Amino acid sequence: MKEENILDSEIRVIGGNQKPPQTPFPWRLFAIIVGVITVIGLIVWWQWPEASDKPDEPGLFEQEQPIAQPHPLVNWFASIDTIRTIGTVTKDISINDIPLRVYAPLNSTPHLEIGYKIADNRESSILFFQAADVRADNGKIVGAFVLHGKPLSWGLSKRGYCAIINGEVTVGVADNSPLFEKATNENGDFFRQYPLVDNGKLVESELKSKAIRRALCDVEGHIVVVETQTIESMHDFAHALIDIGTSNAIYLVGSSSAMGWSMDAYGNGTKMGLWDPRKIKNISFIVWAK
Amino acid sequence: MMNDFIHLDAYLVQIRHKNLHISQKKQYLCTAIAIMTNTHLIISTSNDLLRVAARHILYISSDGNYCNFFQTGGEMRLVTFQLGQIERMIADQLPELSQNFVRIGKSLIINLNYVYYIHVPKQQLILVDNQQNRYTLSASKEALKALKELIENGKL
Numbered sequence: 001m002k003e004e005n006i007l008d009s010e011i012r013v014i015g016g017n018q019k020p021p022q023t024p025f026p027w028r029l030f031a032i033i034v035g036v037i038t039v040i041g042l043i044v045w046w047q048w049p050e051a052s053d054k055p056d057e058p059g060l061f062e063q064e065q066p067i068a069q070p071h072p073l074v075n076w077f078a079s080i081d082t083i084r085t086i087g088t089v090t091k092d093i094s095i096n097d098i099p100l101r102v103y104a105p106l107n108s109t110p111h112l113e114i115g116y117k118i119a120d121n122r123e124s125s126i127l128f129f130q131a132a133d134v135r136a137d138n139g140k141i142v143g144a145f146v147l148h149g150k151p152l153s154w155g156l157s158k159r160g161y162c163a164i165i166n167g168e169v170t171v172g173v174a175d176n177s178p179l180f181e182k183a184t185n186e187n188g189d190f191f192r193q194y195p196l197v198d199n200g201k202l203v204e205s206e207l208k209s210k211a212i213r214r215a216l217c218d219v220e221g222h223i224v225v226v227e228t229q230t231i232e233s234m235h236d237f238a239h240a241l242i243d244i245g246t247s248n249a250i251y252l253v254g255s256s257s258a259m260g261w262s263m264d265a266y267g268n269g270t271k272m273g274l275w276d277p278r279k280i281k282n283i284s285f286i287v288w289a290k
Numbered sequence: 291m292m293n294d295f296i297h298l299d300a301y302l303v304q305i306r307h308k309n310l311h312i313s314q315k316k317q318y319l320c321t322a323i324a325i326m327t328n329t330h331l332i333i334s335t336s337n338d339l340l341r342v343a344a345r346h347i348l349y350i351s352s353d354g355n356y357c358n359f360f361q362t363g364g365e366m367r368l369v370t371f372q373l374g375q376i377e378r379m380i381a382d383q384l385p386e387l388s389q390n391f392v393r394i395g396k397s398l399i400i401n402l403n404y405v406y407y408i409h410v411p412k413q414q415l416i417l418v419d420n421q422q423n424r425y426t427l428s429a430s431k432e433a434l435k436a437l438k439e440l441i442e443n444g445k446l
Contacts, residue, residue, distance in 0.1 A: 006393060010432070014388045014389065015384070
């Protein structure tokens with residue numbers, strides 16, 4: 001044996017390199033521990049999504065979140081006789097302490113018009129509001145504009161758009177919309193405005209002042225015009241639009257002076273804004289004709 | 291003492307181990323018994339058994355294939371084992387005390403506790419037991435020098 005190999009000139013401390021026999025690795029205990037940890041991990045993993053779904057308890061000074069309520073226009077849309085009614089149905093509501101008036105044109109044909117001629121023929125329309133902005137310096141329309149299939153203006157100054165093709169109004173937010181070409185090809189209308197709501201999400205606006213605000217909105221497939229009754233910021237207005245269920249919305253020319261017209265189902269018309277015809281050549285309107 | 295228990299536990303685990311050869315188990319059993327009986331070296335043959343307290347072992351010298359056990363008090367006993375086998379028994383049965391024993395060359399194991407005098411040039415090693423009996427041994431110069439250094443360095 002190696003240990004016995006020692007010379008007379010050497011010494012060796014006995015047991016100096018001795019080690020006690022190694023205890024065999026406790027595989028059974030190890031397997032049990034691993035199994036228990038795995039089971040606990042699976043349980044935690046299984047329960048975790050449910051736990052995270054549970055709403056947190058509100059703090060002592062924390063306001064409890066209000067339970068989501070259906071927006072106030074849900075029942076209103078259902079109650080309207082959309083087959084026989086010809087005219088604009090209005091509803092006044094208040095959202096987030098912002099008084100809003102909702103205009104829903106029924107059984108009408110939407111299109112765009114340019115010029116003040118519409119003011120003289122207002123009896124033929126059940127609703128119209130100013131649509132695209134006009135530049136103050138040169139009187140040209142801001143952004144892409146198509147009138148009855150004829151492009152009158154190009155360019156992207158505002159990401160919101162409204163396309164009227166075959167009597168159907170589409171409101172959306174996009175840098176490039178194929179509906180511009182489609183409106184051109186199919187004798188439709190198209191204009192651009194500030195975006196307010198994009199697929200249910202608020203779009204911040206560069207306009208920071210407060211004014212009477214108007215918007216063209218798509219609320220659950222219904223195209224309506226919403227107008228504030230008090231001066232509001234664009235942000236608060238867009239937020240209120242989301243709260244009434246708007247999926248997409250673009251701005252319409254606002255302020256208390258912007259022209260508008262509404263006629264109810266009984267033929268009673270209401271003028272809005274200043275009807276003092278200014279000689280602005282390119283003033284545009286979105287019109288719902290009888 | 292705590293180390294004793296740790297080692298004893300390790301040996302007992304080995305003895306219970308299923309895959310261990312019976313001869314190895316016997317050796318571990320001997321060691322476990324020695325640990326439990328604490329400080330005694332057990333040298334067992336088919337006919338007799340010698341049980342000596344480690345503190346009583348003065349030195350062991352080889353005598354051919356046998357060994358002479360010199361114990362304190364002057365008692366000497368011949369055992370029918372080779373010195374290498376005795377060395378292994380000490381290492382196995384006295385795991386904590388074995389480091390008191392030093393193998394010097396081919397023919398000597400001494401208990402360091404009784405080293406009294408080393409003279410390297412004269413190749414002289416003197417042990418003194420508790421009763422002041424002197425035992426003069428001889429070893430190589432190199433081995434004695436190494437032993438001297440070992441004690442000087444206080445490694446033990």
